[in-house]
Amino acid sequence: MTDFSFAMLPGIEQEELLWLKELTKNFSDENKQRFLAVYQSRRKDPQAILICSLIGLVCVAGIQRFLVNQIGMGIIYVLTLGFCFVGTIIDAINYRKLAWEFNKKEAVSTAALLGL
Template sequence: MFDQNFMSLPGITPQEYSYLQTATNGLNEQQLRTFLMIYASKRKNPSDLLMFSVIGFFVPGLSRFIVGQIGMGILFFLTYGLCMIGTIVDIVNHKSIAFEYNQRMVFESLQMVRMGSFQQPQQ
């Protein structure tokens, strides 16, 4: 139904696309619009995460801070990206890091949509 809206997300991978289709199965049109609005504002583009990982050579742990992994970000910062090895691993695995983060954002967005659909409008 909203396949075109999923495809309009920048940097969407086939894996993320199929995950979104499965996760949003059963939502009505209004819920799906609300979900897309919330999710699009929260998701991270894998290309952007690659850029932040490369910048991690100069600001260690930046990509981990961006995806909400504060503990790993501090560890990378204090150990200079685990002696640069962790930064290189992040560059190689930027797509999987982005996908894991986006999965959490799908779950949070669905929870917000479902909570909002059960609230009665106040008069």
Template sequence: MYHSSPFMNLPGISPEEFGYLQSSTAGLDEQELKNFLMVYASKRKNPDDMILFAVLGFFVPGLPRFLLGQIGMGILYFVTLGLCFIGTIIDLVNYKTLTFEYNQKMVFESLQLIRMGNMKF
């Protein structure tokens, strides 16, 4: 089932994210799932891309935080040079966790949009 799932088309998907998506979308019919995937794919961050942004955080402090919607932390990192680069190093180590937490929020937002019927395709 893991190989035939439409979630496998998402770049850089981890088994943890795959399981979360499977459980979150269990009650959706085929059209709702298709709409969900369209919305979610546009909001989702790829963990493989986020490691690159975490490395770039040494040159543009706070970049990964801004991209993950954590504007306050991004400003703090920018002003303090990534909390003297300690925060930037922590972001580099925890990039998968940060990305997964962001993507969990995007799953929730995407499901809300689909369930509210605001999607007009």
């Protein structure tokens, strides 16, 4: 398995790609394949978070927070209309950071789940 497999993840940025390569550098090819399969199913695409943030401006605020597993903040956003849309606008601007933080946690938990 080559490192090119990580580059095939949708919306992956250079920082995440380098971090994944560093995380999996000591994995065997079989373990990398297993890691990639599980991580790919758990990973959130930054574009999906952006779309959910924009939906929050016209419909239900907070969907992006539920998507990144921040249930408490999602409920607060729903009840306060995304802090009067200010929080939703900030999330729309910082959608890559939200995705990166979530994906980083999922990569570490995936490696732990597989016992790597």
